[in-house]
Amino acid sequence: MPGTTRGRAGLLATWSATRLVLLLCVLGVLVLPGPDVTTDVSVIYRGWYEVLRHGAFPLGDVTWQYPPAAALAVVAPGALPFLGYATAFFVLALLADLAVLCLLLRAGRGPGRSAGGAWVWTTGAAVLGPTLYARYDVMVTAVAVAALLAAARHPRAAGVLAGLGALLKVWPALLLVGVARRRTWGAAGLTVAVLTSVSALAAPGALAFLTSQRDRGTEIESLGALVFHLARRFGWSGRVLLRYGSVEFLGPYVDVVSAAALAVSGAALGWLLLWRLRARALAPHAVADAAFTAVLLLTTTSRVISPQYLVWLVGLGAVCRCFRQSAMRWPVGLVLAAAAATVLEFPVFFADVVASDPLGVALLLVRDGLLAAASLSAARRLWRATVPPAPEAPAPRRPAAAGLSPAGRGGRPATDR
Template sequence: MDSAGTRRSLAGLLGTWGLTRLVLLLFVFKVFVFPGPDVTTDVSVIYQGWYDTLRHGTFPLGDVTWQYPPAAALPVLSPALLGFLSYAQAFFVLAFLADLVVLLLLLYAGLRPGKTLRGTWVWVAGVPLLGPTVYARYDVMVTAVAVAGLLAGARHPRVMGVLVGFGAMLKVWPALLVLGARKRGAWGWAGGTVAALAVLFAATMPGAFAFLTFQRDRGTEVESLGSLVFHVARHFGWNGRVLLNYGSVEFLGPYVTLVSSAALFLTGVAFGWLLLWRLMATRFLPNTLADAAFVTVLMFTATSRVISPQYMVWLLGAAAVCMCFRSSRMGLPVGLVLAAALMTVLEFPVWFEHVVASDTLGITLLVLRNGLLVAACVLGAVELWRSTVSREPVPALPAQATRTRETSTSS
């Protein structure tokens, strides 16, 4: 891209980011009212309640909604850095700044040789599709750490390991990012960081790992893939209930344990496939680490018994890093994830009452969103296998083919 074209693209990116993020801030600060239930209550009620406990040096031991690794205390406590604002206002500003950090990381990566700004556009366009929920959860902060780790992975595996380990102690899922790492340094430093932080928190704050016992009695969350069984079954006499349980709206009743176990089984199958891929892969390209991370997070999200809207932020971060690489062939799965993000904001919060009621609109939205995620899983897995395991040569992308012909002609 020439310098004039680069400047125009940057102006478009920054302008779009600024405008969409201003709108998100106006929603979370309640200048405008977003349709559906108020997504900011998690911050003003739940997070602030945890804050009041954590600032006294202990974890919320009696609160079963605290289901996070000990380093999650850091983003919950972080609004104290902006003491001149209320807790909720400070949290929204910090979430906005985390979003800005991701933008800058992707811009820096996208402007390097062999990279592209497509990844930055995925983030810029994808986040507003999820609505104000992005700024009302701490997942955007975790995603900033994960994106930094992925981008560092190819050249600085130790840095990646530290960032991934820290991210895993914030919300577990960044641990999945090291699966595609070829150098042992990333694995070793990730494990070492997790161990060091675990010892630190266990020694300084009571109840650091109490969250591990708060997951046993969970049901099947109403937005998950498995929940579709009960959404349909309610129309044929299933006599279970929909309740706020362990911090999310879940199905409870007959056969819920069976469906939850089936979800765990699917997660195990996904993990087995990923291990097989890792053992069989022989061709590691510059984009393989990011592609593998995207597919891994996608698989574990789609098969989870809980698919909260903020989980989509993880996918957008991993997808954006994939699209920074010109050689990545994850364009179609990433497009499906973007479509799933749009379906997500429609099912929560816009028409969440229809999801809870299991009516035609609610079921249709879930079928579309979860169907898009499953399709992205399958296509992403096929492409990852094809590009790294298959003995057949991988066809060049159109841009690569053009450059090859130009090189041959000039020689």
């Protein structure tokens, strides 16, 4: 139809224009204020690549905190040696971005579907800025989007993709929270078992990621970090330090706040378990809503909220918006607003965030406040849309009048017993 064709042409034009700008940013042609976001690729990822290509995990590097399949994303640029490592990585990230768009465009066709998902991805991922192409999270998100969209018609394929995603960066395991099919769970479990075994045999240290982050503190962009940003204004004696590849608070009471964050994340997992026990059979749109809600809750309550985490949320939110019946329209909108705030706090005004200056703290209050509001709204909407209300208790029976049976009040006389 002409309107649909024009709409798709406008979408593709918007995607192309915004991605050209992002490529120019990561290639250094355009420069945003703040730190260079591409150093993770050109320095850290490249260093891991040199170790991994020789058949070992970079266990001596404290910044390596990832499941074994993450090695696939790190070594993949080696397939394009003529481009150089960093440029090849950016090209692969662009292709993953394009794959997400194609999946969403296809999913948005047909009755009950919407092109809104493709628009959410096109705009939401773009406003995150060059971080989209300077981390391997866009590749993980492509796998997660494919898994969610396959869940209804191809349950085994969905399980394989979810298992692969979990071994790329753990969080895609939450995609299964709304899936009831045993074939999907079985395929996911088998994929994890096989890939983990192969990785462990190929190189030692495949499971080191399970304990690599136990000593982490509170990252300065997290919700809990707002306590210390404000406390610094009143003489708190802690400090900011680069640890485990992110900037964290260290000092008095940091362990308390970190433990509290873990407790809140545990409570969120408990709520998800309760919801799953109470929810009725879930339609495809509800499975997507559940995955988005689960990842949103665990991201918001985490000790670490890195800018690239928003890539996950935008991708899952885009899947939700492919379904007209999705209950996540408002939470997804809040996540898009949080994405716009994220590019301001990193990289543009990151120095203000590190220094706990008023501008930096205000940006974090806005971004983390939007994520918290989105989490509460998503949880409430998911529960109301999928959990049947408790049955009403029957009204108590009124006692019969003295000396009369029900039949004795205008009916047959009660017989003596």
